[in-house]
Amino acid sequence: MSHDHGAMTKSPSDSMEAFFGGLWKQNPVFVQVLGLCPTMAITNSVRNALAMGIATLFVLVCSNALIAMVRKIIPKQVRIATFILIIATFVTIVDYMIKAVSIPVYKALGPFIALIVVNCIILGRAEAFASKNGVFKSILDGLGMGIGFFIALLCLGGVREVLGAGTFLGFPLFGSHYQPWVLFLLPSGGFFTLGSWLLIFRWWKERGKGKLAPGADEADKAVEVHA
Amino acid sequence: MNEVSLGYIFIDSLLINNFVLSVFLGICPFIGVSGKITTAWRMGVAVIFVITVSSVLAFGTNVLLMHFHAEYLRIISFIVIIASTVQLVEMFIKKTSPALFRALGIYLPLITTNCAVLGVALFQTAREYSLVQSVVFAVASSAGFALALFLMAVIRERLELSDIPDMVKGTALVLMLAGTLSLAFMGFAGIGGGS
Numbered sequence: 108m109s110h111d112h113g114a115m116t117k118s119p120s121d122s123m124e125a126f127f128g129g130l131w132k133q134n135p136v137f138v139q140v141l142g143l144c145p146t147m148a149i150t151n152s153v154r155n156a157l158a159m160g161i162a163t164l165f166v167l168v169c170s171n172a173l174i175a176m177v178r179k180i181i182p183k184q185v186r187i188a189t190f191i192l193i194i195a196t197f198v199t200i201v202d203y204m205i206k207a208v209s210i211p212v213y214k215a216l217g218p219f220i221a222l223i224v225v226n227c228i229i230l231g232r233a234e235a236f237a238s239k240n241g242v243f244k245s246i247l248d249g250l251g252m253g254i255g256f257f258i259a260l261l262c263l264g265g266v267r268e269v270l271g272a273g274t275f276l277g278f279p280l281f282g283s284h285y286q287p288w289v290l291f292l293l294p295s296g297g298f299f300t301l302g303s304w305l306l307i308f309r310w311w312k313e314r315g316k317g318k319l320a321p322g323a324d325e326a327d328k329a330v331e332v333h334a
Numbered sequence: 335m336n337e338v339s340l341g342y343i344f345i346d347s348l349l350i351n352n353f354v355l356s357v358f359l360g361i362c363p364f365i366g367v368s369g370k371i372t373t374a375w376r377m378g379v380a381v382i383f384v385i386t387v388s389s390v391l392a393f394g395t396n397v398l399l400m401h402f403h404a405e406y407l408r409i410i411s412f413i414v415i416i417a418s419t420v421q422l423v424e425m426f427i428k429k430t431s432p433a434l435f436r437a438l439g440i441y442l443p444l445i446t447t448n449c450a451v452l453g454v455a456l457f458q459t460a461r462e463y464s465l466v467q468s469v470v471f472a473v474a475s476s477a478g479f480a481l482a483l484f485l486m487a488v489i490r491e492r493l494e495l496s497d498i499p500d501m502v503k504g505t506a507l508v509l510m511l512a513g514t515l516s517l518a519f520m521g522f523a524g525i526g527g528g529s
Binding site for chain 2: 140141143144145147148188191192195196198199202203217218221222224225226227230293294295296297298299301302303305306309310313
């Protein structure tokens with residue numbers, strides 16, 4: 108561990124990179140297009156999105172930390188199985204914690220809490236980052252990615268609840284004359300909202316270039332292979 | 335014990351509550367492998383196979399866990415079952431039909447990370463289905479996954495030939511199409527007679 112610590116103090120910008128990368132440049136949902144199932148399934152209200160975001164953040168940080176600690180004693184052949192077992196353990200903890208804190212949230216999220224196990228963001232970070240880096244950096248990476256995921260969930264949950272129910276966290280926004288746009292609470296609304304956000308991000312990245320770069324198609328194919 | 339009829343479970347999980355289009359399970363492979371009809375077809379068959387086998391195994395494990403009052407081990411044991419089922423199916427297909435094995439290729443190991451597989455195991459436990467109900471549920475919901483994958487692949491092969499703005503190409507377009515498909519599938523709501 109002392110070696111990792113040395114590496115960490117040598118380049119503080121590296122650690123910052125690990126943290127801030129997940130927030131924007133490597134945002135797990137909008138840029139890497141990972142973990143779409145929970146992103147669309149539970150974002151029909153801001154409250155559910157908050158709970159899911161916090162639960163995933165917790166699992167991501169804890170599993171990243173533990174995997175970084177034991178990474179040198181795991182045999183290479185069984186590492187993926189070990190990662191999944193570690194992740195499943197933390198997900199079980201979260202499952203029971205949410206049940207203890209709030210039964211309505213537990214009922215609303217349903218099996219999607221248990222399904223955090225197969226959220227590809229978590230296994231992806233374990234394999235791509237925590238298995239190669241020190242504990243401190245892995246925790247920062249988990250925090251960055253988790254908060255990035257959290258922001259993405261809020262973006263979707265906000266749009267869907269405001270348009271679909273006319274409320275935000277349960278508070279009515281538009282008065283009694285607002286006709287709720289129920290489509291956004293339905294499953295198809297999830298697809299449409301995420302599709303629109305991806306389009307907005309695409310436009311944000313390409314704005315000012317006048318025209319899409321010729322390599323844009325290749326980038327898309329890379330994303331598809333990754334997914 | 336859940337008293338829902340088998341026919342209702344079948345229609346409900348195949349069409350009304352389609353796993354991809356209305357429950358949001360298995361979105362990653364749905365977007366990743368729906369580019370071509372042939373690959374979509376093979377992936378669909380492999381998923382039906384794995385989900386059915388793992389559903390039976392998960393049912394047995396759940397009975398065992400309930401007997402020992404160890405429900406807190408559910409998530410861990412389900413994920414271990416799924417990973418080993420995928421491995422088992424891979425070995426089985428390799429022995430019995432090398433041609434099919436070559437055709438499925440990379441798609442077999444990818445199924446471990448398909449959340450629809452764990453989803454079936456969790457849903458059948460939460461709804462307290464019997465063994466027969468679980469099998470019907472597993473076959474129908476995985477067939478629903480294959481159906482959605484196949485439909486999307488057909489649409490995307492057609493789109494290859496049409497003139498789409500560069501900005502929209504890629505994942506955003508697939509999501510918009512999936513939203514439209516999901517709207518269409520909402521039309522199935524109500525058939526099957528309710529529970």
